[in-house]
Amino acid sequence: xxxxIAYNPVKxxxxxxxxxxxxxxxxxxxxxALLVYGGGSVLKNGSYRDTMEQLEQYGVQVVEFSGIKxxxxxxxxxEATRTGREYDVEMVVAAGGGSVIDSAKIIAICIAxxxxxxxxxxxxxxxxxxxxxxxxxxxxATGTEMNGVAVxxxxxxxxxxxxxxxxxxxxxxxxxxxxxxxxxxxxxAYGIVDLTAHCxxxxxxxxxxxxxxxxxIAIIREALEYGPALMKDSGNYELRARIMWAATxxxxxxxxxxxxxxxxxxxxxxxxxSFLYDTPHGATLSIIFPAWMHLMxxxxxxxxxxxxxxxxxxxxxxxxxNGFKSFFSSLGSPVRCSETGIDELxxxxxxxxxxxxxAEGFNYAISDKEREELLSYMW
Amino acid sequence: xxxxIAYNPVKxxxxxxxxxxxxxxxxxxxxxALLVYGGGSVLKNGSYRDTMEQLEQYGVQVVEFSGIKxxxxxxxxxEATRTGREYDVEMVVAAGGGSVIDSAKIIAICIAxxxxxxxxxxxxxxxxxxxxxxxxxxxxATGTEMNGVAVxxxxxxxxxxxxxxxxxxxxxxxxxxxxxxxxxxxxxAYGIVDLTAHCxxxxxxxxxxxxxxxxxIAIIREALEYGPALMKDSGNYELRARIMWAATxxxxxxxxxxxxxxxxxxxxxxxxxSFLYDTPHGATLSIIFPAWMHLMxxxxxxxxxxxxxxxxxxxxxxxxxNGFKSFFSSLGSPVRCSETGIDELxxxxxxxxxxxxxAEGFNYAISDKEREELLSYMW
Numbered sequence: 001x002x003x004x005i006a007y008n009p010v011k012x013x014x015x016x017x018x019x020x021x022x023x024x025x026x027x028x029x030x031x032x033a034l035l036v037y038g039g040g041s042v043l044k045n046g047s048y049r050d051t052m053e054q055l056e057q058y059g060v061q062v063v064e065f066s067g068i069k070x071x072x073x074x075x076x077x078x079e080a081t082r083t084g085r086e087y088d089v090e091m092v093v094a095a096g097g098g099s100v101i102d103s104a105k106i107i108a109i110c111i112a113x114x115x116x117x118x119x120x121x122x123x124x125x126x127x128x129x130x131x132x133x134x135x136x137x138x139x140x141a142t143g144t145e146m147n148g149v150a151v152x153x154x155x156x157x158x159x160x161x162x163x164x165x166x167x168x169x170x171x172x173x174x175x176x177x178x179x180x181x182x183x184x185x186x187x188x189a190y191g192i193v194d195l196t197a198h199c200x201x202x203x204x205x206x207x208x209x210x211x212x213x214x215x216x217i218a219i220i221r222e223a224l225e226y227g228p229a230l231m232k233d234s235g236n237y238e239l240r241a242r243i244m245w246a247a248t249x250x251x252x253x254x255x256x257x258x259x260x261x262x263x264x265x266x267x268x269x270x271x272x273x274s275f276l277y278d279t280p281h282g283a284t285l286s287i288i289f290p291a292w293m294h295l296m297x298x299x300x301x302x303x304x305x306x307x308x309x310x311x312x313x314x315x316x317x318x319x320x321x322n323g324f325k326s327f328f329s330s331l332g333s334p335v336r337c338s339e340t341g342i343d344e345l346x347x348x349x350x351x352x353x354x355x356x357x358x359a360e361g362f363n364y365a366i367s368d369k370e371r372e373e374l375l376s377y378m379w
Numbered sequence: 380x381x382x383x384i385a386y387n388p389v390k391x392x393x394x395x396x397x398x399x400x401x402x403x404x405x406x407x408x409x410x411x412a413l414l415v416y417g418g419g420s421v422l423k424n425g426s427y428r429d430t431m432e433q434l435e436q437y438g439v440q441v442v443e444f445s446g447i448k449x450x451x452x453x454x455x456x457x458e459a460t461r462t463g464r465e466y467d468v469e470m471v472v473a474a475g476g477g478s479v480i481d482s483a484k485i486i487a488i489c490i491a492x493x494x495x496x497x498x499x500x501x502x503x504x505x506x507x508x509x510x511x512x513x514x515x516x517x518x519x520a521t522g523t524e525m526n527g528v529a530v531x532x533x534x535x536x537x538x539x540x541x542x543x544x545x546x547x548x549x550x551x552x553x554x555x556x557x558x559x560x561x562x563x564x565x566x567x568a569y570g571i572v573d574l575t576a577h578c579x580x581x582x583x584x585x586x587x588x589x590x591x592x593x594x595x596i597a598i599i600r601e602a603l604e605y606g607p608a609l610m611k612d613s614g615n616y617e618l619r620a621r622i623m624w625a626a627t628x629x630x631x632x633x634x635x636x637x638x639x640x641x642x643x644x645x646x647x648x649x650x651x652x653s654f655l656y657d658t659p660h661g662a663t664l665s666i667i668f669p670a671w672m673h674l675m676x677x678x679x680x681x682x683x684x685x686x687x688x689x690x691x692x693x694x695x696x697x698x699x700x701n702g703f704k705s706f707f708s709s710l711g712s713p714v715r716c717s718e719t720g721i722d723e724l725x726x727x728x729x730x731x732x733x734x735x736x737x738a739e740g741f742n743y744a745i746s747d748k749e750r751e752e753l754l755s756y757m758w
Binding site: 003008010210221226241 | 380381382383384385386387388389390391392393394395397525589590593594596597598600601604605617620621624625627628633636637
């Protein structure tokens with residue numbers, strides 16, 4: 001076991017109608033909030049209405065910023081920051097999925113510091129402050145509601161990268177599974193893939209951490225048991241709740257304690273597909289993880305097999321890979337690029353950007369040559 | 380799943396020599412500390428010396444209060460409170476095991492509020508403040524280092540009861556498994572029993588929480604795998620580390636999310652034995668849990684069997700009970716009162732106090748008649 005600090009200050013409110021506790025908690029943090037959200041889904045699922053009602057009821061003034069896009073972009077964060085500073089807001093409230101909350105985290109830093117968002121992402125500016133952040137989650141997937149990480153992309157520099165910082169843990173997160181009842185089939189599936197992939201990044205990380213390994217298995221088993229059930233019964237609150245809570249635990253530090261790091265190679269590789277073709281994050285992961293495991297069949301053979309034994313009662317690398325492929329396919333998430341309409345002719349373009357971004361991972365870092373091999377398994 | 384709040388603000392520093400980060404963190408909390416500890420073990424295992432060095436190095440004045448006993452008593456807490464108030468300390472630093480840290484939690488409240496410790500325990504005084512607390516853990520067992528619970532006993536009223544409060548989460552906890560290398564065999568075993576029992580109290584709690592169930596299984600498996608190994612190799616840092624981290628997770632809220640409560644009947648029953656005969660807490664649990672499961676063979680039969688399937692690959696209540704009995708015995712912890720020297724003639728005395736304290740549990744609350752039956756399985 002490596003030395004580690006176990007820490008997660010988020011107060012996470014989980015369950016039916018928990019947003020009724022938002023207003024009071026927000027009023028302790030300030031009088032004026034920037035409410036950040038995306039497109040129409042929060043208007044449909046009730047989270048926007050409930051959040052607004054709460055803020056009004058407790059006398060918190062609201063300045064709205066909408067239009068955050070999936071695979072969130074730094075220019076939207078810059079614009080939201082200008083709005084927030086203009087109106088002198090004292091907190092940020094984010095209603096939506098990972099893209100909205102990730103954006104809100106960097107917005108909370110940039111409003112407090114008056115700095116540029118990309119300087120923060122690139123580590124050129126080291127923030128000392130952030131406005132307090134409240135997250136109202138409407139999509140079970142990223143775990144951002146209970147961690148200190150944000151990912152943004154920059155079309156100008158052709159990068160999609162993450163920033164990690166204790167300042168950007170939400171003060172409060174509100175998770176009402178009922179808000180996810182209207183999430184469409186494909187995004188429900190991508191969320192289940194995403195939470196599974198977060199567990200896998202931990203599993204393939206550096207360091208021998210037996211309890212964290214067992215937690216990884218526990219969370220993936222939730223996904224295996226309740227994921228396919230949810231795909232058949234998407235209006236089931238209880239199933240939505242189990243997947244939502246599993247997704248939070250897949251990336252709230254719990255699976256990382258005692259490791260030096262996660263691997264994160266597959267995420268880095270997936271970000272390239274999202275950047276180039278706006279492929280949904282979860283879809284990139286269900287395509288790349290099986291290919292990556294095949295690439296790693298020797299370097300990480302034992303570790304892959306150990307996973308297969310615990311999850312699928314198989315005792316080979318190929319058995320494990322097939323287990324995950326079947327699982328992802330059963331959800332309706334693609335396991336080949338061709339399923340998403342990315343033509344094989346794009347291989348060179350993808351490889352070039354993967355290499356330029358050094359999409360490699362920490363524990364099983366891959367070379368340019370291995371990236372080329374990886375791509376040969378992706379169609 | 381029940382609604383719940385997931386929250387744990389403790390910053391827990393885990394691993395070799397982590398106490399070197401204590402002084403700096405303490406100095407942010409104040410200039411004068413009450414250092415609370417028990418008997419001689421902290422002098423032998425290095426934790427006292429390291430903590431003192433850190434506090435001195437960072438200019439934190441130290442007022443010492445030693446002599447906290449196992450199964451901690453309210454009168455010691457009162458005396459420590461007087462000392463702390465007399466010297467106007469600004470924080471409490473606890474070095475030791477569960478008894479010391481539990482005492483320090485109530486001391487931290489009583490110094491801040493000027494109230495009586497037993498009034499806090501009995502809920503007659505509702506505290507609004509507590510001094511900040513730092514815990515240096517030297518025994519893997521209770522999980523108190525990462526929760527908001529403290530248990531004290533009062534010889535006058537013949538009670539041993541718990542207090543739960545967000546105010547008493549330690550600000551920082553320092554867990555260096557090396558400090559536990561010198562823990563004697565019996566207390567090492569009791570710690571492993573204690574962590575297992577905390578998982579069981581969660582398992583038998585009220586509410587259907589699948590991920591929390593899987594976490595329970597994960598943590599008990601750590602105990603099953605590394606507990607007996609540690610008993611044979613008590614100087615092994617890595618095994619000490621795994622048991623220490625498992626013990627923290629067994630009672631840091633993680634296994635409770637989504638449940639209405641744990642059961643806690645066995646703990647309540649065990650406290651009576653500790654109160655009457657100063658039986659070590661872990662020993663009371665390894666005696667009572669098998670008897671309690673036997674008592675519950677019908678009321679909780681399915682739930683007991685589910686546990687046995689997951690842990691021991693058995694498919695009956697008796698198989699599960701035997702699994703736990705073998706496990707506890709293999710550690711050297713008693714599974715019958717006779718092994719601890721409590722004579723069967725004491726049955727009536729025990730029953731009388733159990734009934735008077737209404738030691739019953741929340742989910743499978745037991746009657747006077749059932750307590751009598753339970754006792755018949757304890758010799």
